[in-house]
Amino acid sequence: MKKFTGLFSIFAFIFFFFASLADAQLNFYFVNVGQGDATYIELPNGKNALIDGGPTNRLINDFLNSKNVTHIDHVVLTHPHSDHYIGLKKVFKTRTVSNFYDSRVENIAAKGDNTLREQANAQRACKTHFPKIGEKLNWDPSVDVKVLNTCETPFETRNNSKLNNCSIVLKITYNGTTVMMMGDAEMPAEAEILKRFPNELKSYALKAGHHGSDTASSEAFLAKVQPKVAILSFGANNKYGHPDYDALMRLQKYGAQLFATQAETQTLFLPAPGKRSNAEQPQIKAYHPNEQLMFDFGIEQPVEVSIPMLTDEQKTKTKKNKIIKDIKKFGSDQENISEQLQLF
Ligand SMILES: [Zn+2]
Numbered sequence: 001m002k003k004f005t006g007l008f009s010i011f012a013f014i015f016f017f018f019a020s021l022a023d024a025q026l027n028f029y030f031v032n033v034g035q036g037d038a039t040y041i042e043l044p045n046g047k048n049a050l051i052d053g054g055p056t057n058r059l060i061n062d063f064l065n066s067k068n069v070t071h072i073d074h075v076v077l078t079h080p081h082s083d084h085y086i087g088l089k090k091v092f093k094t095r096t097v098s099n100f101y102d103s104r105v106e107n108i109a110a111k112g113d114n115t116l117r118e119q120a121n122a123q124r125a126c127k128t129h130f131p132k133i134g135e136k137l138n139w140d141p142s143v144d145v146k147v148l149n150t151c152e153t154p155f156e157t158r159n160n161s162k163l164n165n166c167s168i169v170l171k172i173t174y175n176g177t178t179v180m181m182m183g184d185a186e187m188p189a190e191a192e193i194l195k196r197f198p199n200e201l202k203s204y205a206l207k208a209g210h211h212g213s214d215t216a217s218s219e220a221f222l223a224k225v226q227p228k229v230a231i232l233s234f235g236a237n238n239k240y241g242h243p244d245y246d247a248l249m250r251l252q253k254y255g256a257q258l259f260a261t262q263a264e265t266q267t268l269f270l271p272a273p274g275k276r277s278n279a280e281q282p283q284i285k286a287y288h289p290n291e292q293l294m295f296d297f298g299i300e301q302p303v304e305v306s307i308p309m310l311t312d313e314q315k316t317k318t319k320k321n322k323i324i325k326d327i328k329k330f331g332s333d334q335e336n337i338s339e340q341l342q343l344f
Contacts, residue, residue, distance in 0.1 A: 026174040028268040035235030036083035049074035053087025060087035078183030080113030092119040105166040109158035144173040165189040182209035190221040205229040212243025222254040230256035
């Protein structure tokens with residue numbers, strides 16, 4: 001009898017284990033990391049992923065601490081710019097990582113990206129991957145993770161647009177719903193993706209490229225993606241003027257509801273197959289800081305827009321002022337300053 005009970009417990013455990021997997025959601029957290037990018041993903045199989053780490057140590061690590069994350073299965077560096085990799089350095093310092101996904105582009109204007117790559121190599125259990133375009137990443141059997149863009153062959157540059165266009169772009173599909181993660185891919189990368197994958201781009205959600213800059217989210221691309229939801233990752237009052245008014249207008253024109261990370265982390269939960277009837281739509285937590293000011297300007301009859309629209313001259317002045325202030329403030333942090341000047 002005792003043996004029977006033991007066997008029964010094992011079967012019960014297996015049953016409930018798989019039942020719970022079938023119930024599992026795919027969760028995206030578009031983390032408020034200031035002027036940068038970081039997306040934390042909880043996969044239905046219990047594993048996790050982090051796409052970029054934002055521009056500072058603190059914010060992404062505070063977020064991961066709040067979720068008691070000590071290990072990450074998949075870390076992606078979309079491209080080697082400081083607003084994407086700096087936060088990852090602390091992640092590698094304080095947590096174990098199983099897989100690191102990187103492009104083959106080297107940012108010769110920065111040293112920190114290579115420090116990060118060395119950290120990934122130094123973790124003995126961590127494997128570095130350089131995924132190819134069209135490759136599917138083996139994250140979870142129930143989730144399709146396809147690479148739509150990256151730079152597969154080694155090259156060096158200090159040109160910011162070229163670096164952006166090397167971004168690892170991921171199309172993540174679960175239970176019939178797709179989320180497109182663009183990194184900082186700009187219009188040239190979008191055009192390449194359109195050429196290669198013209199008939200498989202339709203997505204429920206688009207993590208808009210390059211922080212909502214005007215250099216990304218082209219009409220042609222949006223016409224194929226047709227996002228219902230667009231997530232924009234940027235810091236309040238940033239010196240780059242992100243997001244760009246015209247880019248937001250284009251996103252809205254193609255039907256996207258806009259969500260921003262500037263004041264709060266945004267979440268997007270994709271329901272498990274069994275839950276589909278209960279939760280017909282993926283759930284996104286709506287939080288629109290300054291909604292009236294920033295996003296509620298409609299398409300049919302645009303109202304007065306209060307997005308601070310700066311002239312090029314004003315933008316240049318703002319950037320210079322910010323950098324001079326930073327040099328005064330962070331004078332000793334040479335790496336950080338030189339990277340900021342490169343961005344400028
Ligand atoms: Zn960026």
